[in-house]
Amino acid sequence: MSLGRIVVVDDQPKIRRFMRATLVAEGYEVDEAKTGEEALESVRELRPDLVVLDMNMPGMGGLEACRAIRRDSNIAIIMLTVRNAEEDKVAALDAGADDFVTKPFSTPELMARIRAALRRVPSAQSSPNKIRAGEILIDFDARTVSREGESVHLTPKELDLLRYLTQRANQVLSHRELLQAVWGPDYGDQVDYLRVFVKNLRKKIEADPEHPQYITTEPWVGYRFKGDLESL
DSSP: OOOOEEEEEOSOHHHHHHHHHHHHHHTOEEEEESSHHHHHHHHHHHOOSEEEEESOOSSSOHHHHHHHHHHHOOOEEEEEESSOOHHHHHHHHHTTOSEEEESSOOHHHHHHHHHHHHHHHHHHHTSOSEEEETTEEEETTTTEEEETTEEEOOOHHHHHHHHHHHHTTTSOEEHHHHHHHHTOGGGTTOHHHHHHHHHHHHHHHOSSTTSOSSEEEETTTEEEEOSOEEEO
């Protein structure tokens, strides 16, 4: 039985062949694309469970392709980066990637990150796709948020963070859990990074960001989304 369908997107045939052989041996179905444009077509036609997407490609680059995929889908995305540079990692995550792997990578590391990304996505897909919390209306399928009828623009990661919080409404979630669930295993200790995203999210959905009604702080522990959620 297949463990899932993965689209490998890379302009280098050698990389695609290697990854196909590796993933098939692990029990996955694999399709290939060599450009960002082909990746979008494959995602629309095949509805894979995960996309492994190279950041640096001619034509539509990986970041642009990632943003386009994320606008229409919540499938897992792992970005391949050439340089182990902080700005590349941040750019990949902000574009909507679930995780990143730096080339050259080890097969065990790649497989572990794929398994982790696939574990995160099913729980998101099984939750309500349209919910209301007070004056906030969230449509995760359409990736839209409104407050008191006014549209609010959230970045892909802000929306992913909001999804994780609302899935576990009224539960205390630690900094580490939120970071690893939304940004990936390498971000468990980046508490300042999380604080910036929470601050920006509060500015967009809270009537009074300095005295938040929904996203509350649990001192020294993490955050909690407070409120009664209504599935629509």
